Amino acid sequence: xxxxxxxxxSGLRNTQIKRIENLYKYSTPPEYIINxxxxxxxxxxxxxxxxxxxxxxxxxxxxxxxxVGESHRIVIPITAGFMALPGKLKGLxxxxxxxxxxxxxxxxxxxxxxxxxDYITAICxxxxxxxxxxxxxxxxxxxxxxxxxxxxxxxxxQLNIDCLAQILALESELTRKNSLYKPESGTENxxxxxxxxxxxxxxxxLMEELKDLCKTSNINVIGTAIQRRKTIDPKFVVGKGKxxxxxxxAIQKYxxxxxxxxxxxxxxxxxxxDFVEMKxxxxxxxxxxxxAKQAKSREGKFQVELAQMEYLLPRLITxxxxxxxxxxxxxxxxxxxxxxxxxxxxxxxxxxxxxKEIVKIRKQRHQQKSxxxxxxxxxxxxxxxxxAGKSTLLNTLTQSKIVAxxxxxxxxxxxxxxxxxxxxxxxxxxxxxxxxxxxxxxxxQSFHATLEELADANIILxxxxxxxxxxxxxxxxxxxxxxxxxxxxxPTLYVFNKIDRIDLDSFDDKWLLNQGILISATQKQxxxxxxxxxxxxxxxKKLGVDR
Numbered sequence: 133x134x135x136x137x138x139x140x141x142s143g144l145r146n147t148q149i150k151r152i153e154n155l156y157k158y159s160t161p162p163e164y165i166i167n168x169x170x171x172x173x174x175x176x177x178x179x180x181x182x183x184x185x186x187x188x189x190x191x192x193x194x195x196x197x198x199x200v201g202e203s204h205r206i207v208i209p210i211t212a213g214f215m216a217l218p219g220k221l222k223g224l225x226x227x228x229x230x231x232x233x234x235x236x237x238x239x240x241x242x243x244x245x246x247x248x249x250d251y252i253t254a255i256c257x258x259x260x261x262x263x264x265x266x267x268x269x270x271x272x273x274x275x276x277x278x279x280x281x282x283x284x285x286x287x288x289x290q291l292n293i294d295c296l297a298q299i300l301a302l303e304s305e306l307t308r309k310n311s312l313y314k315p316e317s318g319t320e321n322x323x324x325x326x327x328x329x330x331x332x333x334x335x336x337x338l339m340e341e342l343k344d345l346c347k348t349s350n351i352n353v354i355g356t357a358i359q360r361r362k363t364i365d366p367k368f369v370v371g372k373g374k375x376x377x378x379x380x381x382a383i384q385k386y387x388x389x390x391x392x393x394x395x396x397x398x399x400x401x402x403x404x405x406d407f408v409e410m411k412x413x414x415x416x417x418x419x420x421x422x423x424a425k426q427a428k429s430r431e432g433k434f435q436v437e438l439a440q441m442e443y444l445l446p447r448l449i450t451x452x453x454x455x456x457x458x459x460x461x462x463x464x465x466x467x468x469x470x471x472x473x474x475x476x477x478x479x480x481x482x483x484x485x486x487x488k489e490i491v492k493i494r495k496q497r498h499q500q501k502s503x504x505x506x507x508x509x510x511x512x513x514x515x516x517x518x519x520a521g522k523s524t525l526l527n528t529l530t531q532s533k534i535v536a537x538x539x540x541x542x543x544x545x546x547x548x549x550x551x552x553x554x555x556x557x558x559x560x561x562x563x564x565x566x567x568x569x570x571x572x573x574x575x576x577q578s579f580h581a582t583l584e585e586l587a588d589a590n591i592i593l594x595x596x597x598x599x600x601x602x603x604x605x606x607x608x609x610x611x612x613x614x615x616x617x618x619x620x621x622x623p624t625l626y627v628f629n630k631i632d633r634i635d636l637d638s639f640d641d642k643w644l645l646n647q648g649i650l651i652s653a654t655q656k657q658x659x660x661x662x663x664x665x666x667x668x669x670x671x672x673k674k675l676g677v678d679r
Contacts, residue, residue: 138209139200140183148181152198155185160193162296165253166227171263171288178229179261186228190214191250191296196224203231208243216248216409218321218386219310221271221303225251225295232256235267236282244269245279245380247409250299255288263288270298273305279380310386320411322346323382324356326393327370332360337602341569342393342415344519349422354385367403369396379408391418395572398447416443416572423575431493438486439574445479510559510670512551513586515614516595517606518566521629523547525595525653526563529663553667562589569609576613586617591669592624595653598645599633623669627662629653 135156141149155174160167166174166189178185184201188211196214199206206228216222226249230237233256236244244252248271256264269282324342328335335358346353357378359370368375369392382390389411396404396414405412413421420443423436514522526532530549548562564586586592592614596607614620626648632655639645649662 135198137198137200139186139207140202141200144181144200148177152177152181152185152200155187155198156195158195160189160195161292162191162193163292163294164193165225165251165268165291165293165295166288168288168291171227171255171266171291174227174229175255175257175263175288176261178231179257182231184229184231186226188224188226190224191299199228201228205237205239208247210406211247218388219303219307220248221250221299221306222248223250225249225253225299227253227255230254230256233258233264235285236269241269241280241282242376242380244271245383246376246407248383251295253291266291270302271306273302273309279384320351320389321354321385321387322351322389322391323378323385323387324353324391324393325370325378326356326358327364328358328360329363332358334605335360337605338393338569341602342391342418345415345418345422346391349418349425351389351391354387355381357381364394366397367400368407369394369400369404372407375404375407379410382410389413391415401447415570416574419568419572419575431490434486434490434493436575438483438490439572441479441483441486442574443572445476445483448476448479509550510557510590511588512559512561512591512593512666512670513589514561514563514593514595515586515610516566517597517600517610518568520566520595520597520600520606521653522563522566522595525593525627525629525651525659526561528653528656528659529561553663553670555667555671557667557670559666559670561593567610567613569605571613586614586619586622589619589622591666592619592622593627593666594624594648595627595629596648597630598628598639598650599630604641625649625665625669627651 135153137149137153141152144152155170155177158170158173160170166187170187174185174187181200182203184203184206186197186199186201186206186208187195188197188199188208190196197209197211199209201207208226211222211224214223226243234254236252236254240252240254243249251268251270253266253268255266258264265285266287267282267285269280272279272281324339324346326335326339326342328338339356339358343353343356359374361370365371370378379390387410390404390408390413392412392414394414395416396412401412401414420436420440424440427433427436514526516522526547526549530551532547532549548560550558551561552558594607594610596603600606611620614624628645628648628650630652631650632652636645636650649665651662652658
């Protein structure tokens, strides 16, 4: 079977291309980095073409790829079938030429560390076209030092170093170290990256929230990085050089995933996933994954799948390694890797089917809502940032058992319960999906009708977790979403939850606390002032209507 060259062959004569292609016919003993005869031929061809030429050789000594570079560099192709998993090396070593006397370059060592090559070797060429000094390097398994080690320079006659045994020994040590960091079954080790053009303080707050999202999705965070930039790099977000160093850090910590705290464009996904051999996801996909896990109702599941499909559609990349990592999600939830072959037409068809199903369900819900309206019961809607305590408050007020947990987006499906006030006034109180800063637009679109139900509310109960250091940001994020939904005109009552977790005497923002009711949603007796205030607001509203 004929195997083609990779790299830059433009400008080469047909005879030169044919001779380089013939390299595929050779092999080298596994104990050699490369045998001297093959090294001589490689040098001869490189000197003749005035280009670097590289060989990617497997552990059996078979040449898997022949790569033609430029005069000053070589670009390693995507190596299908050779993936460096955590604790493993790639299974390929790179032997290439340098047209002048120079040691392994920064690019060489970066490729070694990023791609987890078994070995990297550069054979220098003398001005007369003869083999010169040979430089080699390999991965180091120690995360506290440089990720690689260069070995003493030699000649092409010093390449019988029991290469395979050395590679297997290195990999054995990597495997041992990886076992110390290996996450529990069903989890991932993630390295988080936040590139920002805004205030560093805000960037750190967003990073903390990203950590919370990872925790909710059962992802183990093993490292973080924040980079402040004037502009976000259109290809690599943080720039190619910075991304290289961050990936090397992540690999040294045995990460299995990179998580970016922003939505990645299709071109960024393509560039980054072609650059790194690990799973890459963005903040939007992380949130979608959490929603996919938490959705319980039929409508909720349809809404989340619709959001996933709408996120996926512009990112469909044909014959690109990006999709195998992007579509796979985190824990296999959602569209999944079986969708790799989906083309745009089929995704659009799926989107249309989901929209029709959601319309049917909404019609049924609209009928239920009409019956409820005929009973003319006032409606109080609870809103708030995710994990602020909305479901807990509804449970305590109505003695219900709605799922409430100390994690983000524990409740996705809206719940409604009746509540009777002490003066015999009866109301409907509803809980909604939790909000979050920069809620993905796909989710906003999918949940738009659900959120629109808030328009029927007589009172909005805005629950704020006052014990959260980011409570001010969270409050503003919820208010921004309410304004976008044109719900900011509905009477709103601030409810400051979890006051049992703060020291009120030393709390700085006392002015804000005076604008609402202080509660601990788990303590029924502490809700009496809230109930009285709500009953008063409903009575005033009824009087206004009656007049």
